[in-house]
Amino acid sequence: MAYVISDDCIACGTCIDECPVGAISEGDKYSINPDMCTECGTCADVCPSEAIHQG
Template sequence: MAYVIGDDCIACGTCIGECPVEAISEGEKYSINPDLCTECGTCASVCPQEAISLGE
């Protein structure tokens, strides 16, 4: 299980600097490496689009 970035991402870049394990990658829409994510939830709390949620 890991957090995932959904279609609402506007590539604002806010989340990438907040991840303590550098699991977030830039792109047209940002993405999270599930092998690195520790489910800390920090990125989800800072995303202005509420685009990040815990995956199922």
């Protein structure tokens, strides 16, 4: 199941540089494209606010 970004997201940008497939989009709250997500978990590992989890 693809990862999702919760409302705890602080839009710091840390996850974007870590995503190997470019599935994360910027915004007030970042989002992950479920069709592109490979479920590697790298984004969740680097998120300082623990806002990313498997959906």
